[in-house]
Amino acid sequence: MYHQYSLLNDPGLNEMLIAFLGEADFDSFQELDSGLHAFALAEQHEQSVAALEDLRERFPFTYTWEVLENKNWNEEWERQFQPIRVGERLLIRADFHPADPAVEHELVITPKMAFGTGHHATTYMMCELIFEEDLAGKSVLDYGSGTGVLAILAKRLGAGPVDAVDIEGPAAENTAENAQANGTELRHVVLGELHDVPPGPPYDLILANINRNVILATGEALYERLRPGGRVLFSGILAQDEELLLSRLAAIGFHHHSTRRREDWRAFVFSRS
Structure with a gap:
């Protein structure tokens, strides 16, 4: 089971918050116009809250949390995965993204x-x-x-x-x-x-x-x-x-x-x- 932590913050802070929360074992994120959602296993809730409280001493944001229903969160997360294109040399995509014959190399990744x-x-x-x-x-x-x-x-x-x-x-x-x-x-x-x-x-x-x-x-x-x-x-x-x-x-x-x-x-x- 997962918990969703909803952060209300300046979206310009998203990258830094995601970086620090990733180090604290939050394992997926959804960026929003008003902040972001961070997801972590319910069993590590105390650790997650401690990490959020520590970050609140350094960055301005508020948060709430809720228990999420059981579902295939890999599938949910995959839907948010976006391809990476490095010029004409490389396309990194999931199998549900279209191929691009114009690139030199293509890697098909299941995230x-x-x-x-x-x-x-x-x-x-x-x-x-x-x-x-x-x-x-x-x-x-x-x-x-x-x-x-x-x-x-x-x-x-x-x-x-x-x-x-x-x-x-x-x-x-x-x-x-x-x-x-x-x-x-x-x-x-x-x-x-x-x-x-x-x-x-x-x-x-x-x-x-x-x-x-x-x-x-x-x-x-x-x-x-x-x-x-x-x-x-x-x-x-x-x-x-x-x-x-x-x-x-x-x-x-x-x-x-x-x-x-x-x-x-x-x-x-x-x-x-």
């Missing part, structure tokens, strides 16, 4: 509530950056894979062995299913954390479209899983956290190459010295 917060802006930037990488034969890790879009795209563009990992069971399952549906073979799809990824040679490229807290907590471990000269693409970072992330990753030893900006979100290219 199953695994598409991350801010997915249009952050996924768009990550895909742009992946297209700029020389992937031929490179080993790749998709860290926090969600639907598996980045892992699948990397493999489609000629990468060598590609692994994916996510701490959420539905996300790991979704990654494996979407890879198969798109005719893509991933080497490992791991349910767990970074240390659960099978050991092996360091990766040539790491893709991390995740969130600030996870990147900061695992930066050292990611550095160790990257070969010298290897590159890492980070996204899922809000503009307000840009300087914090840059300074922390520089202290670890990462070399910053570039920053990409879209709406309130940031994406970065780093390498290991």
